[in-house]
Amino acid sequence: MKAIRVHQLGGPEALVLEDIPTPTPSRGEALVKVAAAGVNFLDVYQRTGRYPLLLPFTLGMEGAGTVESLGPDTQIAGIAPGARVAWAMHLGSFAEYAVVPATKLVPVPAGIDDRSAAAAMLQGMTAHYLCETTYPVKSGETALIHAGAGGTGLLLIQMCKRRGARVLTTVSTPEKAELARGAGADEVILYTQTDFSAEARRLTDGKGVHVVYDSVGKTTFDGSLACLRPRGYLVLFGAASGAVPPVDPMVLAQKGSLFLTRPSLANYAAERGELLQRAGDVLGWIANGELKLRMEHVYPLADVAQAHRDLESRQTTGKLVLVI
Ligand code: NDP
Numbered sequence: 001m002k003a004i005r006v007h008q009l010g011g012p013e014a015l016v017l018e019d020i021p022t023p024t025p026s027r028g029e030a031l032v033k034v035a036a037a038g039v040n041f042l043d044v045y046q047r048t049g050r051y052p053l054l055l056p057f058t059l060g061m062e063g064a065g066t067v068e069s070l071g072p073d074t075q076i077a078g079i080a081p082g083a084r085v086a087w088a089m090h091l092g093s094f095a096e097y098a099v100v101p102a103t104k105l106v107p108v109p110a111g112i113d114d115r116s117a118a119a120a121m122l123q124g125m126t127a128h129y130l131c132e133t134t135y136p137v138k139s140g141e142t143a144l145i146h147a148g149a150g151g152t153g154l155l156l157i158q159m160c161k162r163r164g165a166r167v168l169t170t171v172s173t174p175e176k177a178e179l180a181r182g183a184g185a186d187e188v189i190l191y192t193q194t195d196f197s198a199e200a201r202r203l204t205d206g207k208g209v210h211v212v213y214d215s216v217g218k219t220t221f222d223g224s225l226a227c228l229r230p231r232g233y234l235v236l237f238g239a240a241s242g243a244v245p246p247v248d249p250m251v252l253a254q255k256g257s258l259f260l261t262r263p264s265l266a267n268y269a270a271e272r273g274e275l276l277q278r279a280g281d282v283l284g285w286i287a288n289g290e291l292k293l294r295m296e297h298v299y300p301l302a303d304v305a306q307a308h309r310d311l312e313s314r315q316t317t318g319k320l321v322l323v324i
Helices: 041-048 114-134 151-162 174-182 196-203 221-226 250-254 272-287 301-312
Strands: 002-006 015-019 029-039 062-070 084-088 097-101 142-145 166-171 187-190 209-214 228-236 259-261 297-300 320-323
Touching: 002 301, 015 301, 029 084, 029 114, 029 301, 041 301, 062 097, 062 114, 084 114, 114 151, 114 228, 114 272, 114 320, 142 151, 142 196, 151 166, 151 174, 166 174, 166 196, 174 187, 187 196, 196 221, 209 221, 221 228, 297 301, 301 320
Parallel strands: 142 166, 142 209, 166 187, 209 228, 228 259, 297 320
Antiparallel strands: 002 015, 029 062, 029 097, 029 320, 062 084
């Protein structure tokens, strides 16, 4: 089968299309014929070694397709040969077939195509846990979301609005600002031109925001802390601009008894019940039209390196998907 393999850490050129044997599912696993796979910033961290993995590996942390076969003694309700399934947070989806633990697979409802399912899983469940569980933003509260026109950002704006919050968001260009507004953002700040922290304070009459959902990291971290109101929450969930240097906890006291957390989807969808509930919400909201996916960028598997170049150069909006 064809697969995108990484033998050496590095730039997009480290992604190599190869023929490798189709894997065999062991106990508790399913072999899935992959139809579509989502591209995520997480892939970049794995490709470059920021998140270390054993080499060589097949890249890709989410996908959708059809169950081909099950390993011995594998019995999970709804997961059987022929079932349409999707998954996230398991390596190996940039390939024609993937072996996935059956407990990580969720059934895809009729009415959602494979591309949408693959596109929704990782970023959708991330947006879901951030605003439903990590900091469940409430009606009447103000949230600041960085990179609001990105894959996760567009979904998070919609989910925070769904909860009744006022949403401020940052983006790098006027075109991205339009998209973020279209997703429901109340105020959009061009953080490449404006001091977003001062602007967020101005927009909240000097009080500051209740929560910042920050996936940008290095270039936004200090400003995010500075625009929170006392006892506000900084939810740092990514590092698109680079890693945040070590933090002195006293800073949190000095800036108003703030909370800082660095969550990961892995800890918010580990139990099967929680996974099914989160994925069920996300896929259900897409199916009933409550949540809109933006999938402007669809690439063949062989063009994954270009997808990575586009993602890293800040040229993309919404979700990037590979068709297999
Ligand atoms: P996005 O589609 O959001 O792309 C990243 C965006 O970050 C860019 O479009 C860009 O938006 C912004 N950005 C700011 N500075 C830079 C920079 N120096 N280089 C590149 N981009 C920059 O990607 P994803 O939705 O896939 O991921 C967003 C973030 O969320 C990532 O940091 C990822 O690791 C994180 N994440 C974390 C998870 C978790 O559980 N902790 C799970 C899923 C994602 P603009 O041009 O508007 O600035």
